Amino acid sequence: MIRNTITGLLTLASVANAAVLPKSTPENTNSGAVSRNSTSFSIGACALIARAEESAFAADQNFGDPNYPEFHIDPQIADDCLQSVLLEKKPALEFIQELSKFLQFQTTLAYLASPPAGSGRQPLDILKQLRDISRRVEEGSLTKWYQVEQEITTLLSQANDDHLSIEMPLQNLIKFKKGIALVSLSPDGKQIPKIYQAYLKKDSIDVSSSAITKFNNEDIVTFVEKSMSLGPFQGRDARYNKAFAAMNPYYPGEFWWLLKYPGTNNFTITFENGTIAQHNYSAWATAKPKEKVWSKLKTGQDIWNNYVNVNHTLDPFNREGTTSKPNLKDPVDKSKLVKHKSISNGVPEAAAYVEDNENIFRGYFLGDETGKGSNTAVMNLRSFGPFVPITIAGVREAVSQFLLEAEKRNSEKLIIDLRGNPGGLIALVFDTYKQLFPNGNAVFGSRIRSHPAFLKLVETFTKVFDKDLSVRKELSSSTGNTGKNSSQELYKDEIFWAAEGGLSQFFSLDRTGKPFASFEDFIGPVSNHGDKFTSVLTFAISDLVKLSQNIYKGYTVDGSGYGSLTEYDKKKQIFKPENIVVLTDSRCSSSCNSFVELLRTEQKVRSIVIGGRPTVDEPTKLVGGVRGPQSLQASELYPLVEFAEKTFPFKNSAEKEAWNKVMPHPFHLNIAGAAVNYRDMIRPTDPTQTPLEFVTDPADCKIFFEKDTLVNSHKLWAKVEALAWGNDNSCAWGSLKAGHTVAGNVSIVH
Known part of the structure; x- marks a missing residue:
């Protein structure tokens, strides 16, 4: 989508789309559901989907509502419909040619084709493989458009780069899901974790009493890691973490979804206690409010003509709207930019001292949450992604009020929680960094x-x-x-x-x-x-x-330390670098990496990562997402x-x-x-x-999620506090005590 607002500061780095738990599931949606055996297959798979839309439309006046933009269909029928879409050579080849030209702007092409020693990467020549796809389309050996989509999507996904992506039409038309969530939990944060089935609630997660051992007779850990191999993160532990449900920010886990139909409609899960549970895969077709779009998509040829071979602006499901820019010439009441003592979803029992109205930044004081005499403060940054100046002003004001309160309370220690932070505006990185370190060198x-x-x-x-x-x-x-x-x-x-x-x-x-x-x-x-x-x-x-x-x-909004705020370096620095710890779940990407890079290389702060593969004999990358x-x-x-x-x-x-x-x-x-x-x-x-994309920078300490630290952020922060400044030495790998670490080929001494 073309960026329709500019912050007036620096650049917009891509923000990974945050996944939300689907509202509809096979268990609570009956209208329109159709199975492969419900009628004669001779009708045609796409026509069956159109019939399901017709039934759902008649049964539910809210059909296609933005909160429920899909309806349930049999997964094999869905796959049969997708497989029936045949391509036309000329537009398909023109698309591949334009994609090849666009991919010239990908900075890491040579490094992907010939990875540096020690990077753990397999060679991936994207342009060469794209030429091979084009050749097979030209020769006529590749005739199904869905196969072209799958091959191109898989090709780009193999780069494990959050910034490298493409949204193909059919992947937005029908989606496949497993419909279950998982969590990975350790009894104490140090012992090897096990995988459990998760039952998601608004502010909490319940888990199965017995751990899972197998998925379809395959070891569950092996299956999860293999199924996440095409994930967007370059770090194996980050990809592994992405499979699981999380809180703060709330996330159902990538395991919920499927990339494509697996060839069968059901799967089994084996538990440690010997129980075997059977589940059904599901497929969901896109719907549109008050309109029977599938009536024009009854055959594979219809889908090619009316949905694939059209400009995106003519997409019959296109819901893109417009947003207006707030006029910052009008006076801004700073009190309206933030809120205080609000309890937010995903942080049960923890009320932020201050947060911006978009829930980008939240500031806490650990003593308020634990009831103990702690002098540790917590900055919880869920992203760097507000896209309008008024929101950046809100984040800046919230951070400013938080730091002023920290000074009043004589807070000495700071935890910066970046779990799940997908990046955003580099401008907000510089702004936040300069508020923390007014005299800091903000250069990378x-x-x-x-x-x-x-x-x-x-x-x-x-x-x-x-x-x-x-x-x-x-x-x-x-x-x-x-x-x-x-x-x-x-x-x-x-x-x-x-x-x-x-x-x-x-x-x-x-x-x-x-x-x-x-x-x-x-x-x-x-x-x-x-x-x-x-x-x-x-x-x-x-x-x-x-x-x-x-x-x-x-x-426009000036950045702290820049523009009209150039005198910012005269402000007092509240926290010393040696009293700061940065926390991630390795799912830190893009501008989040830029922030971490400044914290680690310029300020030498210590770091801790939570989650990841169930190993204790090797470190985990602090930043497992894209580092561009x-x-x-x-x-x-x-x-x-x-x-x-x-x-x-x-x-x-x-x-x-x-x-x-x-x-x-x-x-x-x-x-x-x-x-x-x-x-x-x-x-x-x-x-x-x-490129840092190919450099390994491990966290100083690795721990695993426990049930309490997964659900309650303040309990996780209390554990980090004890590991950094208390008597807790229970890192599963490494140590958070004062010492030294090696970040790639750069030695960081505390």
Whole structure:
């Protein structure tokens, strides 16, 4: 989705979509359910689904309601319908060609094809395998569109990169589910955990009395790890954790879902006490309020014509709406940005001292929760993902009030809880970091892959900015070549994205935080690992803030320590780095990694990870998600291309042909979204310039979930407090006591 609001700070990194527990299940939904044997198979699988929609529509006036946007169908019928969708060569091949061009912006292509030693990765040549899929479509040996979808989705998933993804049409049309949730629990947090069936409630989780030993006669641990091998995280423990239900934030676990029909309608679970339970897989077809969409999708050919081979904007199920930007020119009452002493879902019995209205940040004082004389405070950051300035203002205000209260209470110790944090705005990372460390050095290195399309965009956007960092006058005050208002007004999002996205040297600094001496020093290309990249870049934050103020006027918010808040470094630092511990469940990604990188490399804070595979003889990555600081959505790239084409017309047909040969253009199929990892994160001091995606940085201490620490966050925080500053030495691996750790090839000494 095209970003329709800009914070006026820095970049939007992709945020993994948070999964919610489905409201409908086979047990509580009868309307429209249809089995393969309920009528003659000769009717056709897709027609049976249309018939189920007809029945459900007649029986339920709320059919297709946004809270229940699906109806239950037999999983084999669902698979038969999907398998009946045959592709047409020309549009299928054009799609693969455009996807190949878009994937040139993925920074890690060479590293995936030839992984660095010690990374634990198997070689994955994405572009080569994509060419093979194209060849088989061309030859006619690959004729089913569903198979193309499955192969492309599997190919990209093998990269285990949260930022690298594509939303294919059929995967959004019908979804398969196991419909059960699991948890992994240890009796004391140190002993090897076992897997239990979970029964999810609003604010709690009940578990089976007996542990699970097998899934369909296969060892349950082996099955879970294997089933999560295509998960989005690069860390094995992060992928393993993703299978299980969690609280704070609430998450039913990826085990609930299926990637595809497994070839049978049921499965068995064997418990430690010898009980064997049989369950049914389920399939769910997408529905739309007050409309019988499946009446137009009664055959595989119908689905191709009316659902797959259409632009996404013509998707019959498209529910995308619009959102408006809050006008920050109006006075903002800071008291309305936050709330106090509210109990939130997923944190039973724990009332936050302060939180923002979007539940992004919550601040606690452990003594309030345990009733004991603790001087430990807790920052619970569920994401860095508010997408409007008013929300960023709320998070900043909540953090500010929390730190002021911590100072009043003489709180000395701090736990930063980042469990399940998928990332978000890098702007909020810098803002939060500077509030914690007003004099802290908020710098980390990144780089962008150099390839023909990127270089052409850099060449174009270099013409947009003057050396004083403003937009060229002819673009900001005239119609340019668009014929509509000014190019700056019409394409303000694209202009700002170009600046924050490294398409101009003026808004990037070198690895030491200084301006590049020349364009050549900025763009390179620098050869590394058989590929080419820009030089190592750091964000010119203050300059980006100034640009956002110029472009967005009343919609911008300064960052702590930048813009109108440049005097922030005179503020008092409340917590010493040696008194801070960061907690993750390894499911920390994107901007969350950026925050952790600043905490660990700049401030040398200690770290603890919870959960993961049932092993005690090896460490667990503190950050198991994608470590690149910026993604690129296809919906962000296409407007950049459009801006370039309309603002700077081609001089001749040869120039246009050369441009179109390498430049991605919109997919002419119903592709809901696609994204790549646009920037690698590089440690400026690393002579090998290896992306952190391929570097192992273990947590200092590893523990496992217990029932109490899974359900009650304050009990988990109390355990972390005891491990870090008390007499508890029960890490399953490592130690949280003062000492040292080795983060990849960077030694961190406390």
